Amino acid sequence: MNYDTQMLSSSEEDIDKAAELLKKGMVVGIPTETVYGLAADALNTEAVALIFKAKGRPQDNPLIVHIGELSDIYKYVTEVPENALKLADAFWPGPLTMVMPKKDIIPMVTSGGLDTVGIRFPVHPAAREIIKRSGCPLAAPSANLSGSPSPTTAMHVFKDMNGRIPAIVDGGDCAVGVESTVVSFDKDGKVRLLRPGFVSLEDIKSIVGDNNALCAKGVTEKISDGERVLSPGMKYKHYSPKANVTILCGGMDKFTGYVSAHNGEGVCSMIFDSDADGFPFEYITYGDTSEEQARRLFSVLRSIDDMGAVQVYARCPDQTGVGLAVYNRLLRAAGFEVVNL
Numbered sequence: 001m002n003y004d005t006q007m008l009s010s011s012e013e014d015i016d017k018a019a020e021l022l023k024k025g026m027v028v029g030i031p032t033e034t035v036y037g038l039a040a041d042a043l044n045t046e047a048v049a050l051i052f053k054a055k056g057r058p059q060d061n062p063l064i065v066h067i068g069e070l071s072d073i074y075k076y077v078t079e080v081p082e083n084a085l086k087l088a089d090a091f092w093p094g095p096l097t098m099v100m101p102k103k104d105i106i107p108m109v110t111s112g113g114l115d116t117v118g119i120r121f122p123v124h125p126a127a128r129e130i131i132k133r134s135g136c137p138l139a140a141p142s143a144n145l146s147g148s149p150s151p152t153t154a155m156h157v158f159k160d161m162n163g164r165i166p167a168i169v170d171g172g173d174c175a176v177g178v179e180s181t182v183v184s185f186d187k188d189g190k191v192r193l194l195r196p197g198f199v200s201l202e203d204i205k206s207i208v209g210d211n212n213a214l215c216a217k218g219v220t221e222k223i224s225d226g227e228r229v230l231s232p233g234m235k236y237k238h239y240s241p242k243a244n245v246t247i248l249c250g251g252m253d254k255f256t257g258y259v260s261a262h263n264g265e266g267v268c269s270m271i272f273d274s275d276a277d278g279f280p281f282e283y284i285t286y287g288d289t290s291e292e293q294a295r296r297l298f299s300v301l302r303s304i305d306d307m308g309a310v311q312v313y314a315r316c317p318d319q320t321g322v323g324l325a326v327y328n329r330l331l332r333a334a335g336f337e338v339v340n341l
C-alpha cells in the first residue's frame with residue numbers, strides 16, 4: 001500500500017476514471033449521502049480484501065453491498081421478505097441497508113463469513129453513476145481507518161487514506177452525516193433495527209406497523225464480551241476521537257456545574273448551538289436539531305482531535321427519530337461512558 005492518492009472531482013471524466021479503477025479491482029473512496037465509502041467490486045474477493053487492508057478492519061465485520069437498481073437485489077439475495085419490499089418502496093434509493101440471505105455469488109469475504117448480506121441502494125448521484133459505470137455492485141464500508149470517526153468530507157477520507165488507496169472522488173459534504181440505518185428480518189418477518197440511521201425506527205414503523213419493528217439489543221446497550229450479536233459492527237469500539245468522551249445527561253445548568261467541577265487543561269465541552277451563548281468554558285457545538293447533529297457529529301469528533309482535547313463532555317442528544325442514530329454513535333465514541341446528572 002503506497003499509492004499516490006489522486007483526488008477526483010464528480011465530473012463525467014473523473015467518474016469514468018473511478019469506474020475504470022473499480023473495474024480493475026482497485027479501491028476508490030466515493031461519496032454517498034450517508035458518509036464517504038471505501039468502494040471495491042463486491043464480487044471480486046481480491047478487491048474486497050484490499051478494502052479490509054486499507055481500513056485495518058476486522059475480517060468478521062461484514063461490508064454493505066451497494067447496488068444501482070432496486071431489481072438488483074434479486075441477483076444477490078435468495079429470499080426477499082415482504083417487509084423488505086415495503087421498506088425498499090418507501091426508502092430506496094436512500095440511507096437504508098437491509099440484511100437478507102445471500103446468494104453464493106456474494107463471496108464470504110464480503111459478508112464477513114456470514115450467510116447473509118447487507119444491501120443498500122444509495123441516492124447520491126455520484127455514487128449511483130459510479131456503480132452504473134463500473135458495472136459492479138460495490139462493497140463499501142465507511143472510508144475511515146477502522147475505529148476512527150467516519151468521513152463526511154473528501155478531505156476526511158484523504159487524511160485517513162492518503163497513500164493507502166489510488167483515488168478519492170469528491171462529491172461534497174455528506175447530507176446525512178451518519179451511516180445508513182441497518183435492519184434485518186426475523187423469522188416471522190418482523191423488522192429488526194440493527195443500527196439506527198437517518199431512516200428512523202419511527203419511519204420504519206410507519207411503513208410496516210408499530211408491532212412489526214423492533215430495536216436489537218446493542219443499539220443503546222453495551223454488548224458484553226463473548227455475547228452473540230446480530231450485527232458484528234455492534235461489538236467494536238467505533239467513531240472514537242483520541243480524547244476520552246463522556247456523555248452527560250441532564251439540563252444545561254447541571255451540565256455547566258459538572259464541567260465547572262471537572263474543568264482543567266484539555267477539557268472541551270460538546271454542546272448544542274443554542275447553549276453556546278455565555279458558556280464560560282472551552283467548547284465546540286454540534287447543532288440543535290437531530291438532523292443537524294447527525295450531519296455534524298463526525299466532523300466535530302475529528303475537530304476535537306485537532307484541538308488536542310484530552311477529555312470531552314458531551315451534552316446528551318435527543319434519542320427519538322434521527323436522534324437515536326446520533327446517540328448510538330456518540331455512545332460508541334464514549335465507550336458507553338454516560339453520567340446521569
Ligand code: AMP
Nearest residue numbers: 062099116117118141142179231232233
Ligand atoms: P460500515 O460498513 O462501516 O458502515 O459497517 C457496516 C455494518 O453493517 C457492519 O458493521 C454490521 O454491523 C452491519 N452489517 C453489514 N452486513 C451485515 C450482515 N450480513 N449481518 C448483520 N449486520 C451486517
Ligand code: MG
Nearest residue numbers: 141142150179
Ligand atoms: Mg464504519
